Amino acid sequence: MCESKVAKEMGLVEQTLRNRVKAYDVGTLNGAGAAKVPPEAMELSRLRAENARLNREVDILKKRRRTSRGMRCEVRLDRCAPRRLRPERAV
Numbered sequence: 001m002c003e004s005k006v007a008k009e010m011g012l013v014e015q016t017l018r019n020r021v022k023a024y025d026v027g028t029l030n031g032a033g034a035a036k037v038p039p040e041a042m043e044l045s046r047l048r049a050e051n052a053r054l055n056r057e058v059d060i061l062k063k064r065r066r067t068s069r070g071m072r073c074e075v076r077l078d079r080c081a082p083r084r085l086r087p088e089r090a091v
Helices: 003-010 014-026 039-071
Strands: none
Touching: 003 014
């Protein structure tokens, strides 16, 4: 398909379409209104997200520790118990 037909279908001027194709080939095509983000800002954003995730995990562990103390179920075995249990004493 000819560039002029494609540009017309997309509602663009031919030169705008050529510029976008060139930018795509080079790898510098950004979305509409997208600003370039420096690597430091990307790293800071990633670290903030990781910090928030770790804080949520700590909160979950704290809540689990508080609630599980009263819910412990212990089974104690008597070493002096006979080897075979009689049916009336079976658990």
